[in-house]
Amino acid sequence: MSIRPTTALVTLTLLALTACGSSEPRVESSAPASLEAQSSPMPAMLSVSPSSPNAGPDDDLAAIAQQYPAFGGYFVNDNNELVALVAKQFNKKPIGDAPRGRAVGLIRKAVLDYVGDADSPVVAEDQAPVKIRDLKVKIVDSEHSFADLQSWRLHPRGMMQSDAISELSIDRAAGQINVTVFTDADLPKLKTKLGQMGIPENSLKLGVGRAGKTATLLSTVRPPMAGIEVRGREGCTIGANVTNGTTSGFLTAGHCSDVEGQTEGTNFYQGRDSNNAPLQYRVGSENSEATWLSSTYCAANSSQGSALPCKDQDVTFVAYSVASNRGRMVKTTESTYSRTIDTTAAGELASYDVTAAYSSTEVKNALNQTLNNVGMRTGFKQAKVVSVDAEVNYGSDVLVHAVKLYSLDGNPVTCSGDSGGPWFNRTGVVNGINTAKLAGIQAGGNTSTPTPAQFATLLPGEAGTINCYLAAYMTPVPTIQKYYPSMTFTR
Structure with a gap:
């Protein structure tokens, strides 16, 4: 069993509270006052x-x-x-x-x-x-x-x-x-x-529905910005430009590295030529990947098989080998599935400055919120938060405490290659600068749906099948901070 039963209860300060008077609304119920046990089996x-x-x-x-x-x-x-x-x-x-x-x-x-x-x-x-x-x-x-x-x-x-x-x-x-x-x-x-x-x-x-890890914003961008393609073991997306202590780098999904759940120094590359052929331009190497949780917590095992590895995040930190801009995220034209980077009045590439990140309070109250995402495959899109504590079985391993988002219109919200990309709120324009609040990093998807024609063709250097999903899973910022307490996300 993946969770050990416990009889310990947390002593809440709420015990000291007293019931409100008649000003509180009364809840109508047809349930009888009796609390007699029922005969059906109870786990x-x-x-x-x-x-x-x-x-x-x-x-x-x-x-x-x-x-x-x-x-x-x-x-x-x-x-x-x-x-x-x-x-x-x-x-x-x-x-x-x-x-x-x-x-x-x-x-x-x-x-x-x-x-x-x-x-x-x-x-x-x-x-x-x-x-x-x-x-x-x-x-x-x-x-x-x-x-x-x-x-x-x-x-x-x-x-x-x-x-x-x-x-x-x-x-x-x-x-x-x-x-x-x-x-x-x-x-x-x-x-x-x-x-x-x-x-x-x-x-x-x-x-x-079958869960899957989503493995363009393809142009060579220097310094790199969150939201553009990056390639490790497979094609993925930069999720956030950060500093971890004094080291500048970026976050992407942990399953984009050569070995998931450990730090082995995967090299990451970015950029394509005019024919979309991948350029072997190294932008960084894996510096620190969060590890698996103890199997006693969430093994998701059974008497018929051995335990599945389990974790509560899908994130790795890559140290840049090129110049970087902490908190800088690409701004696309914001029609659905746009992979075109917007431009400023001066003709420069447009971007967001990440000026805030979600707190644990904001994550646990995020149900029904609409968030934005940018991924190398599907570009810009939006989805609604439908769970702040989902458990996901990919078949080979399990992700727990994920935030789940679902399509607003029946079209895919994530496809292969979007892994690692940022989920965020747009927070307006401050002194002429587009600002955003980072909610988390794209992890995977569920509820397969036919791949739209514009995403169905493999890019040069890609292999396998492009899969698309109506649901997406996100590692929220507070979980990332648990593993990287010295990390800074904002400009």
């Missing part, structure tokens, strides 16, 4: 302590639900309302009207306490930043406690290898668990096994 409760260095955002919410069983989760909706969910059941036992009504005030305060600094803004392009403390709180019914959802989500982890599960995550807005398998043929066996575990059918959203 043992699983949890991960939020104090663990490998805990994710959903582990934090599950701990709140252990203290307040009626807590069903929260999210910020499209109307910039902070939606707090009040559950009808905990541990498959109904929660009565009266205890649910009494819990509303505590849950409201628990959510506001959890989201962090009340001055942290909710980031939305083309809108004035809204402080979290100023958001309207909306109370909505949900079926299951978040503690149950997280526990039921952890149980199938051990089936990732043997039962073809490609993704596990929680849809906070729906109050359900996303379980995705590789093919339609895998669904019947999965349904049977989940049912045998005692996981309620109405808590599940089952889907089919």
Whole structure:
């Protein structure tokens, strides 16, 4: 089993809070007041302590639900309302009207306490930043406690290898668990096994999709900017120009190096000639790649096979051997799939200055936000955040605590070659300079879709197949900072 059960609960300061009075909205429920156990099988409760260095955002919410069983989760909706969910059941036992009504005030305060600094803004392009403390709180019914959802989500982890599960995550807005398998043929066996575990059918959203790592902005650009092509083991994209301590370099996806999960000094090259033939112009060498997590945390193993390697990031740091501009990111013309670099009035290549990066508070509140991405294959595009804590099975290894984004219009959001590219918000023009806020680095994709004709032809020097996806996975900036605490992302 990839996660060890624990009975330890985090002692929250929320225990000191008292329920609000009659001014709090009452939650209507048809659930009986009885808390008698039901006869259906119930799996043992699983949890991960939020104090663990490998805990994710959903582990934090599950701990709140252990203290307040009626807590069903929260999210910020499209109307910039902070939606707090009040559950009808905990541990498959109904929660009565009266205890649910009494819990509303505590849950409201628990959510506001959890989201962090009340001055942290909710980031939305083309809108004035809204402080979290100023958001309207909306109370909505949900079926299951978040503690149950997280526990039921952890149980199938051990089936990732043997039962073809490609993704596990929680849809906070729906109050359900996303379980995705590789093919339609895998669904019947999965349904049977989940049912045998005692996981309620109405808590599940089952889907089919195969996760893949996405392996142009092809011009020779000096100094290199984030968003342009770079080639290590395969073609990828520069995600961010940074300094790590005193060393200047860039970030890209870890699977773009020769050996994933270790530092072996892969050389990276950039630029193509007028016929798109790759130039052997070395721009840097791998300096430090984040390593695999302990298999005791997220082995995703089973009795039928050995453990899969697992990590919570897909990032490597490459030290530049050429001049660099920290925080500089390419600006394309911003029609969908544009790979054309915009120009300034003076005829120079246009760019963004990264002036800020997402905090952990902003990542955990990013649900439903629309982010931008630039990748060497697909150029500029946008997608919506649908999960801030997804687990992804690539078949050979597992990525946990990834941010998942999904297509806005049914067209691909990532294709082979986009790996490592930046996800960001445009934050306006300051003193004539385009500015951006970095959210994270592109890792991979899921939910295969036909490759559009404009991306279907391999470039000179490329091999294999170009794959495209409706969903993308991102390593968020705070996770990167866990491995590179001395890294600076901004100008």
